[in-house]
Amino acid sequence: MTRQAPLRVAHVIASSSYGGAEQALVTLLGALDPRRYTCWVVCPPGGPLCAAYARHANGLLPLPLGTRDAASWPRLVAWLRALRPDVVHTHLWTADLWGGLAAALAGVPARVATVHGEYFRADAVAGLVRARRHALARTYRAVYALHHRVIAVSRAVARDLRQRPGVPVAPSRLRVVPNGLDLARVEAIQPLSRAALGVPPGAPLIACVGNLFPIKGQRWLIEALTLLRQHLPAAHLLLVGDGPDRAALEQLAAARGQQPYVHFLGARADAPAILAASDMVAVPSLAEGLPLAPLEALALGRPVVATRVGGLPEIITHGTTGLLVPPAAPEALASALLTLLTQPAYAVALAERGRAWARERFTPAAMAAGVTRVYAELTTGAVRGRAV
Numbered sequence: 001m002t003r004q005a006p007l008r009v010a011h012v013i014a015s016s017s018y019g020g021a022e023q024a025l026v027t028l029l030g031a032l033d034p035r036r037y038t039c040w041v042v043c044p045p046g047g048p049l050c051a052a053y054a055r056h057a058n059g060l061l062p063l064p065l066g067t068r069d070a071a072s073w074p075r076l077v078a079w080l081r082a083l084r085p086d087v088v089h090t091h092l093w094t095a096d097l098w099g100g101l102a103a104a105l106a107g108v109p110a111r112v113a114t115v116h117g118e119y120f121r122a123d124a125v126a127g128l129v130r131a132r133r134h135a136l137a138r139t140y141r142a143v144y145a146l147h148h149r150v151i152a153v154s155r156a157v158a159r160d161l162r163q164r165p166g167v168p169v170a171p172s173r174l175r176v177v178p179n180g181l182d183l184a185r186v187e188a189i190q191p192l193s194r195a196a197l198g199v200p201p202g203a204p205l206i207a208c209v210g211n212l213f214p215i216k217g218q219r220w221l222i223e224a225l226t227l228l229r230q231h232l233p234a235a236h237l238l239l240v241g242d243g244p245d246r247a248a249l250e251q252l253a254a255a256r257g258q259q260p261y262v263h264f265l266g267a268r269a270d271a272p273a274i275l276a277a278s279d280m281v282a283v284p285s286l287a288e289g290l291p292l293a294p295l296e297a298l299a300l301g302r303p304v305v306a307t308r309v310g311g312l313p314e315i316i317t318h319g320t321t322g323l324l325v326p327p328a329a330p331e332a333l334a335s336a337l338l339t340l341l342t343q344p345a346y347a348v349a350l351a352e353r354g355r356a357w358a359r360e361r362f363t364p365a366a367m368a369a370g371v372t373r374v375y376a377e378l379t380t381g382a383v384r385g386r387a388v
Helices: 020-031 050-056 072-083 093-106 127-146 155-163 183-187 218-228 246-255 271-277 292-299 330-342 344-361 364-379
Strands: 007-013 037-043 059-062 087-091 110-115 149-152 174-176 205-209 236-240 262-266 280-283 304-307 323-325
Touching: 007 020, 007 072, 007 093, 007 364, 020 037, 020 050, 020 087, 020 292, 020 364, 037 050, 037 072, 050 059, 072 093, 087 093, 087 364, 093 110, 093 127, 110 364, 149 155, 149 364, 155 174, 174 364, 183 292, 205 218, 205 271, 205 292, 218 236, 218 246, 218 330, 236 271, 246 262, 271 292, 280 292, 280 330, 292 304, 292 344, 304 330, 323 330, 330 344
Parallel strands: 007 037, 007 087, 037 059, 087 110, 110 149, 149 174, 205 236, 205 280, 236 262, 280 304, 304 323
Antiparallel strands: none
16 A cells, blocks of 8 residues: 655644743644644744754745745745645744735645734733734734634633634634644753852742743732741742743832842743642743743652643642642632641642642643644544635
8 A cells, every 4th residue: 555645744833942932832733743733843043943944844944934034934935835735834923924925825625723822912001002912902813814724732821812802813713722832852862050040048939930021920920929928038930931920020029029039030041840849830921822941840759839821720720730729819829838848748739649640741742643643534534624
């Protein structure tokens, strides 16, 4: 019997920096069977994850894909016409836009987008920025008319795509495929020493991994630390990530008298090693898709306190695999942190159940199986939807 040629898939992603969507793509690329799928990656040049993309791909096209990079899409059209992929799969919104448009113009027969979060939410912003986000929130989903299928990384993201006011994504085009976690990579991590992190030995240590944007909620975690240290004055907080909110967060820490206890570590390749060194992990976001940091924490056996938003309740079951609190509620966040830091047996029980849940549910194989089912729907013509 003649062996079928591998499916040709071009992934287009709008970032090559550290982030959950970026690591999820690396994990997906590593999980796809190279005998069945030959992959290429288009991404912005110069980022730290370019090498990781390239390691699992047949080739890489460095191309800026920001909101101001409209000149990139004619190059992408030409590249796709020459490559003739069976599928174009886009990740992050500007890649969904430029990649979807280029794939449609190049005549690519199957076009898929993965939506990693609830884009253009107006949480924690004000003034013209808030007005602009409200306007964009009503229209941004129109870009998904360019795609035959839209993969949401959580049920919460799928609901947002269907139900938020404005241009909805038709349910017939939506599929939910949770992100997978490279367990072998995470579980091989060796924790960093407290000395390497600038933290005194024995200090209660909380870690938070995420880009420093208002929607990630780090300001509420700093407020919670202020309250927590009234009971545990030796507690320290590690903020791993960078972004436009950094100066404001540093000012807040100083204003609350927490500057010596809040460590801004910047964007780090070794974020899992920092999680492994911590006593617990906090996720104070105001909105989320299906973030990798709490999954990594669970896989490392670290207890997690997270907000009850987006896809986080799909990772954390309150009182079973972690604790959930309302968003923007520093008192509740401080109370949950205090509970786990002062009740180690309870924290260990949550962490053990969380680790088993992460290992069972959020595997690279499960993610790859879900994604390839979507590819099969389109390339076999069995359930193909209409796209413009």
